[in-house]
Amino acid sequence: MYKLPFGKTETVVNIPSNYQVRLLRPDNIASVPDGIKEIERALGNPVNSKRLSQIAELGKNAVIIVSDTTRPTPTAKLLPPLISELKAGRVEDITVVFGLGIHRKQTEEEKKTILGELYGRVKSIEHNVTDCVYLGTTSRGTPVEIFKPVADADIVICTGTIEFHYYVGYSGGAKSILPAVSSKRSIDANHALMLDPKSCAGRLDSPVREDIEEAAELIGVDFILNAVLNERKDIIFASAGNYIDAHRKGAAFLDRMSKVRVEPADIVIVSPGGWPKDIDIFQSHKALEHSKNAVKDGGSVILVAECREGYGNRVFEEWLGSNREEVIERFKSGFVMGGHKAALIASLAKRVDLYLVSSLPDEMVRKAYFIPAALQKALEMALRKHGGDARFIVMPYGGSMLAAGD
Incomplete structure (x- = not known):
C-alpha cells in the first residue's frame, strides 16, 4: 500500500x-530542531553579502516580496527574523508585497494564513500587474517592468522556497522579481524562453533563469532569504544573502536531497x-x-x-x-x-x-x-x-x- x-x-x-x-521520495532529511533558529543562522551568515541589518542602514524604506497562496513557502516563519534585522538597521517603513505574477487575487483568509501572527501588524499589498514601471531590457530582449512600489523602494528583499522548476530550473532567488512582481509583458517575454531545450528542471543555466537574474540586476535586489522544505513542509535548510550565490547554495542542497537518476x-x-x-x-x-x-x-x-x-x-x-x-x-x-x-x-x-x-x-x-x-x-x-x-x-x-x- x-x-x-x-x-x-x-x-x-x-x-x-x-x-x-x-x-x-526525498532523502529522509530531518527538519532542523528549530526552523526559526535555522533562519536566524542563515541571516547571521549571509552568502557573499553584508548582513541585512548593515544593508538596512543605507535606506529609509524596504519591501519584502513573499509568495502567494499557490506556494508552500513558510512566510510566517521567515518574516519575523527578517523584520528584526531591518529594524536593527533602523528601517521602520516596511511593506510586504504578495508576489502574484499573473495569479488571481487572494482572499483575506489566505493572506492571514500566509502572514500568521503578523497579519494586521505589518503593511501588506498585492502585486498589481498593471501598475509597473519600465527599468530597461535584458540581453535576451525581455522588457523589465516592475511593480511600482517595489521599483521605488530603497531596499528590495526576496523570499521564497527553492524547489525544482520545469523551465526555470529551480524556483526561489530572483524569481520573486520576475514573474512575481512584473508586468504581463515582461512575464510573457521571459516565459517564451522556455522553448529553449536548456529550459528544464534541475538546470542552473536555464535561459529563463539567466534572464530573470538580469532583470534582478536592473532593479537591484539587495538580499534574499530562501528555504528548502522536506515532504512535511518543514524547514530543513535556509540560505540568505546575494540573490545568485545564496540561491545556488540552496539549489545544491536540494540536489543532494531530491534529484534522482x-x-x-x-x-x-x-x-x-x-x-x-x-x-x-x-x-x-x-x-x-x-x-x-x-x-x-x-x-x-x-x-x-x-x-x-x-x-x-x-x-x-x-x-x-x-x-x-x-x-x-x-x-x-x-x-x-x-x-x-x-x-x-x-x-x-x-x-x-x-x-x-x-x-x-x-x-x-x-x-x-x-x-x-x-x-x-x-x-x-x-x-x-x-x-x-x-x-x-x-x-x-x-x-x-x-x-x-x-
Whole structure:
C-alpha cells in the first residue's frame, strides 16, 4: 500500500506484491530542531553579502516580496527574523508585497494564513500587474517592468522556497522579481524562453533563469532569504544573502536531497504533494514535468491531484479542448502564457497514457487530455495494457522531486 497526498488529506493505492516498484521520495532529511533558529543562522551568515541589518542602514524604506497562496513557502516563519534585522538597521517603513505574477487575487483568509501572527501588524499589498514601471531590457530582449512600489523602494528583499522548476530550473532567488512582481509583458517575454531545450528542471543555466537574474540586476535586489522544505513542509535548510550565490547554495542542497537518476518504468504514479501544489491542473502539471523522465514511451502516468480550483488559468482553459495536434502546432507558432501548459500536456499525452485522479467532473478532465478515473481503477487499466511484468515508479511528492534521465 502506497500513500499519496491528495489536497489536504491523502489517498492510498494497492499495487500487487508481485510487481517491481521503486518508491521515489526525498532523502529522509530531518527538519532542523528549530526552523526559526535555522533562519536566524542563515541571516547571521549571509552568502557573499553584508548582513541585512548593515544593508538596512543605507535606506529609509524596504519591501519584502513573499509568495502567494499557490506556494508552500513558510512566510510566517521567515518574516519575523527578517523584520528584526531591518529594524536593527533602523528601517521602520516596511511593506510586504504578495508576489502574484499573473495569479488571481487572494482572499483575506489566505493572506492571514500566509502572514500568521503578523497579519494586521505589518503593511501588506498585492502585486498589481498593471501598475509597473519600465527599468530597461535584458540581453535576451525581455522588457523589465516592475511593480511600482517595489521599483521605488530603497531596499528590495526576496523570499521564497527553492524547489525544482520545469523551465526555470529551480524556483526561489530572483524569481520573486520576475514573474512575481512584473508586468504581463515582461512575464510573457521571459516565459517564451522556455522553448529553449536548456529550459528544464534541475538546470542552473536555464535561459529563463539567466534572464530573470538580469532583470534582478536592473532593479537591484539587495538580499534574499530562501528555504528548502522536506515532504512535511518543514524547514530543513535556509540560505540568505546575494540573490545568485545564496540561491545556488540552496539549489545544491536540494540536489543532494531530491534529484534522482532513474531507469524509465512502464507505469508512474505521481502526486504533486498535496495542497497547495495540487490546487488546480495548472499547478499540478509541474509534477508531470518532474516525473516525465521516469516513464517509458508508450507507458502510463497516473497523476493524483485534487484540483479543487479546476483548471486554474483562463488562457490555459481556453486552449484546451482542441485536438492535441492543433494545440501543439498553435504553441509552435507563437508562445502564449497559459497556452504553453495545454501544449505541454497534449505533447506528453501523445507519448504516454495520462490518467488524472481528481475531484473534477470527467468532462473537465477529458478536455485537459487526461483519462478520468478513480485511483485503483486507473491502476487496473494501466495493468491491462502493460501486463504482468510491468515495472512501477511511485512519486508521492512529485512537485518537490526530480526524476532525472541519463
